Amino acid sequence: MTNPKYFHFFKNNIKDISAPEKFTYPFYYDPHPLSIMATKEVQAYLMMQTDFNHHFENTGKMFGVLVVQTKNNEIGFLASVSGKLADTNTHKYFVPPVFDMLPKKGYYKTEEHKLNILTQKIETLEKAEIYNRLKRSLTKTIEKAEGEKNSFRLKMIEAKKERKERRKQIRREFEGNRLQENLKTLDQESIIFKLKKRDLYKQWDRKIVQDQKELSTYEDEITKLQMLRKEKSSSLQRYLFQQYQFLNKKKEAKNLLSIFEETSLQVPPAAAGECAAPKLLQYAFQNQLTPICMAEFWWGKSPNSEIRKHKIFYPACQGKCKPILNHMLKGMLLDTDPLLKNPAIGKELEYLYEDQYMVVVNKPSEFLSVPGKTIDDSVYLRIKQKYPKATGPLIVHRLDMSTSGIMILALDIDTYKKLQRQFIKRQVKKRYLAILDGIVERNNGTIELPLRLDVEDRPRQLVCYEHGKKAKTIWKVIDRTENKTKIHLYPITGRTHQLRVHASHPEGLNTPIIGDDLYGSKGRRLLLHAEHITLHHPETKEEISFSAKAYF
Structure with a gap:
């Protein structure tokens, strides 16, 4: 029987190293000697390889090793990298992803291209001179309207105060019919101010509505495109989640949607399924390889936010990997969680x-x-x-x-x-x-x-x-x-x-x-x-x- 393509034999003698009785608990572990040996071989490959070009001094990556046994009882290991490496998912040394979204003629890339076209159309409309001129015009109209309205309101307040003083004076100076005639004149002044206010507000409201109507021609088109992009993006994301089908020892398959709907997140986080550990286990289960132990390590520069040190071992992450690995490791005998x-x-x-x-x-x-x-x-x-x-x-x-x-x-x-x-x-x-x-x-x-x-x-x-x-x-x-x-x-x-x-x-x-x-x-x-x-x-x-x- 020919061993799978990405199966690597150990270069050093491992006869004196006993295999563990239980598989690695991936969220907290001390690497088994076989995992350490496999890691050293992968790191030696990374230092000498000419298969790809990636500047690890600028961007580090997480790698993983999985020691496996074939049906013929041969012991070797698989290697993987989290996410893509050198802008591709296809590598000579590392196992493939659970689902490869990168082929240019594939469904994902085709639909992604359509989304990019929609984005470009939206950006073109948003940057159009006439659209931005209409936005500026509407803003100026609203500002001018508010200015004149406020100015008139202040004028009305002052006039009201003045009329109040005049009423006091009239009541002191006049009585009888003359008093009523003068008070009526003041009331009429108040009515005239209110009518002028109404006309002023109507005038500016008509102008604002007109400007908004001209602008809405463009905004409606932008909104329609944004809704279409959101709908297509959601549909493509759902398609992607469904393509990530994860196996376990019993060959039971579960996709990302069904895995994460049972968690508090309910929706898979970005890049779920792209980490090293799920890739390794998937390839092993697909090719009738029995997992023995595993480990993950960082290679290269640390990210700006999280802390990752060159050559240091790390456990699988809790958010993206734990729900997936809980399914993939079902039925396997694991080391005890030390945190229990x-x-x-x-x-x-x-x-x-x-x-x-x-x-x-x-x-x-x-x-x-x-x-x-x-x-x-x-x-x-x-x-x-x-x-x-x-x-x-x-x-x-x-x-x-x-x-x-x-x-x-x-x-x-x-x-x-x-x-x-x-x-x-x-x-x-x-x-x-x-x-x-x-x-x-x-x-x-x-x-x-x-x-x-x-x-x-x-x-x-x-x-x-x-x-x-x-x-x-x-x-x-x-x-x-x-x-x-x-x-x-x-x-x-x-x-x-x-x-x-x-x-x-x-x-x-x-x-x-x-x-x-x-x-x-x-x-x-x-x-x-x-x-x-x-x-x-x-x-x-x-x-x-x-x-x-x-x-x-």
């Missing part, structure tokens, strides 16, 4: 301070601050168990599960509000200790990179200058040894993952914290510790400080 295990088992909180108002603890790493979706054990639960009569939210601020260090907790609602007010007003001074995976050349500085949630890959954060919230960190290097930098971080704001992103992002320190499985490389633990905090006691107002030594 309670990481706090056998760990205890260190109590640094306790009184009737507040508690200060030193939280171990891999210990939740608050209950999670599947795990209740947390700082909150431990404090609630120790202080069953405590009221209020308790948690004044949080630390990431992987971050160790000082946490402040309130034992009643009034104390909670007082402490929270200090955090909101940024009156609390915090210092973190971190060890970075590399050398930071400068000695100190300030990082200001706005952050927001990556809604397609929670809980990751993105740097976003348009929608991100202000985030500021002051830093100072303590020591440099063995290609590592020990550093103090002073967060001025308290955004989610702020220190981790500011350390790792190219516009920050460009050096991830050791053990950062989201923005760097997975390790024994995240070497980030909240070691010092200063605030005012909620009751006595006295300034108090607490320190906790880092165990790394």
Whole structure:
């Protein structure tokens, strides 16, 4: 039997490497030795290949490897790239997409061309001189109308005031018939003003309607084309979603529409199905290859918003890939999701301070601050168990599960509000200790990179200058040894993952914290510790400080 076109034999001997008993849990994993070996071969290919031209120093890409077994029990691997590469989906080395939308004579490209023609027609109409002249004319007419109307209204107000004074004077000077005649004259003046106002408004309203009528000839055509484009775009998008048919081990096929209608999104996000992992599994199932293990890695320059490091392994994304892979991996024996295990088992909180108002603890790493979706054990639960009569939210601020260090907790609602007010007003001074995976050349500085949630890959954060919230960190290097930098971080704001992103992002320190499985490389633990905090006691107002030594 001839092996499939994109099946690659290992160049190195793998006889001494045992295959895993379960397939990789793709959303959180340590790469299996076979996946690591396959990755090294793909990376060697990327460094030496002449099959395509792509400037990875400008735009990095995510790649994937899938170790597979043939029907003849031969072990090899498949490779793929997320999205298109060098403006094409067809490559000598990488498996094809689940659906190729790029052929010029294909339905998608043909319909896309029609959409582009519609867009060009709309843009031509919108840029037409006569259309823009009519828009300017209407704007000027409306402005002039409002100006004259306002001017006349002010004139009427002044005239009304004047008539009011004249009425007072007439009532003082006249009586009887002469009084009534003079008052009648004033009433007639008021009527004349109202008639003039009516005529003025009618005159301008007719002019505006006329200008609008001339303009609507063009606007109606533009609106009609826009609606047609929207209808055709929606139809083409739906067609596209239906073409992406994903298989699983049992050869059950599901398209993107049916997969995502069961999620909170309901509609597939952009580029769903184009990631490396679905491509690899699809090709394996289509060609009777048994998946053994897999991994994905980044190659090249990091994007501007999300953090991706050259040669670093990454899990499959939560937003676009998880719904698809949940279907594709159905019926396969997977590694256990480590996030379902309670990481706090056998760990205890260190109590640094306790009184009737507040508690200060030193939280171990891999210990939740608050209950999670599947795990209740947390700082909150431990404090609630120790202080069953405590009221209020308790948690004044949080630390990431992987971050160790000082946490402040309130034992009643009034104390909670007082402490929270200090955090909101940024009156609390915090210092973190971190060890970075590399050398930071400068000695100190300030990082200001706005952050927001990556809604397609929670809980990751993105740097976003348009929608991100202000985030500021002051830093100072303590020591440099063995290609590592020990550093103090002073967060001025308290955004989610702020220190981790500011350390790792190219516009920050460009050096991830050791053990950062989201923005760097997975390790024994995240070497980030909240070691010092200063605030005012909620009751006595006295300034108090607490320190906790880092165990790394």
